[in-house]
Amino acid sequence: MSLHGKIALITGAGKGIGKAIAVKLASEGVHLGLLARTRTDLDSLAITLQNSHGVRVSAAAADVSNRTEVESAIEVLSKDLGPIDILINNAGTAQFGSVAEMNPEDWEHIVKVNLFGTYYVTRTVLPDMMRRNTGNIINVSSTAGQRGNATTSAYSASKFGVIGFTESLMQEARKFNIRVTALTPSTVNTELASNIGLKIGDEDRMLQPEDVADLVLSILKLPQRVLVNQAGIWTTNPQ
Ligand code: NDP
Secondary structure, three states: OOOOOOEEEEEOOOOHHHHHHHHHHHHOOOEEEEEEOOHHHHHHHHHHHHHHHOOOEEEEEOOOOOHHHHHHHHHHHHHHHOOOOEEEEOOOOOOOOOOOOOOHHHHHHHHHHHHHHHHHHHHHHHHHHHHHOOEEEEEEOOHHHOOOOOOOHHHHHHHHHHHHHHHHHHHHHHHHOEEEEEEEEOOEOOHHHHHOOOOOOOHHHOEOHHHHHHHHHHHHHOOOOOOOOEEEEOOOOOO
């Protein structure tokens, strides 16, 4: 299925996995709405992609955990670009710490960004997809959303939540010809992974953001009737 001329909104598009997905979709002729908190990251990516691929790119700074900011940003992006065909809920944050010791504000922040953020963005974009009877939503969860580990309680709770949310949304939205998918990558070579001490061993054998972008593209290119419910991605590196 050609994606040329489609319009995608990518959250957390300023760096890491979101940026790699933006680059990949632009190379397929997809027009892009970019959302994250850091305006400078988005503006420089927008200029690069407009120049290199000739696609339309609009950027809006917002914190996904703030519903008002999300609604205003999506209004701006939709006005600039038109109705959104593809939503990639990728913005996320991570911090590890034991349940006893972790600061409750930090715990709440992780759940607010990863889970509430996914919900706020989705509920803003979804009604238009339902009216148009088409759409694609990909929510980035994690292997931590399938299995809890010591010190991952906030991150795991948020990412398990994303899987539950995705599963339920998928059942609601499929009758509107909207495909909803949860991605569950293991460790990917990004700032987020290094900040929480997950970059260990040979970086070349870690998953790269571009690998996740390739997976996203292959899911989106399947015929619209094919709904990938959940897609995991690991490396051959056993570490
Ligand atoms: P990065 O830290 O490299 O990038 C995160 C992006 O999200 C940035 O653009 C950041 O921009 C944005 N972001 C963070 N918080 C917010 C917020 N509150 N509102 C809006 N945007 C925000 O992370 P990754 O690329 O590694 O992670 C992307 C997704 O993939 C996350 O959901 C993460 O949980 C998930 N994931 C990552 C794995 C890994 O090992 N890296 C493995 C499995 C899943 P800014 O700070 O400017 O807002």
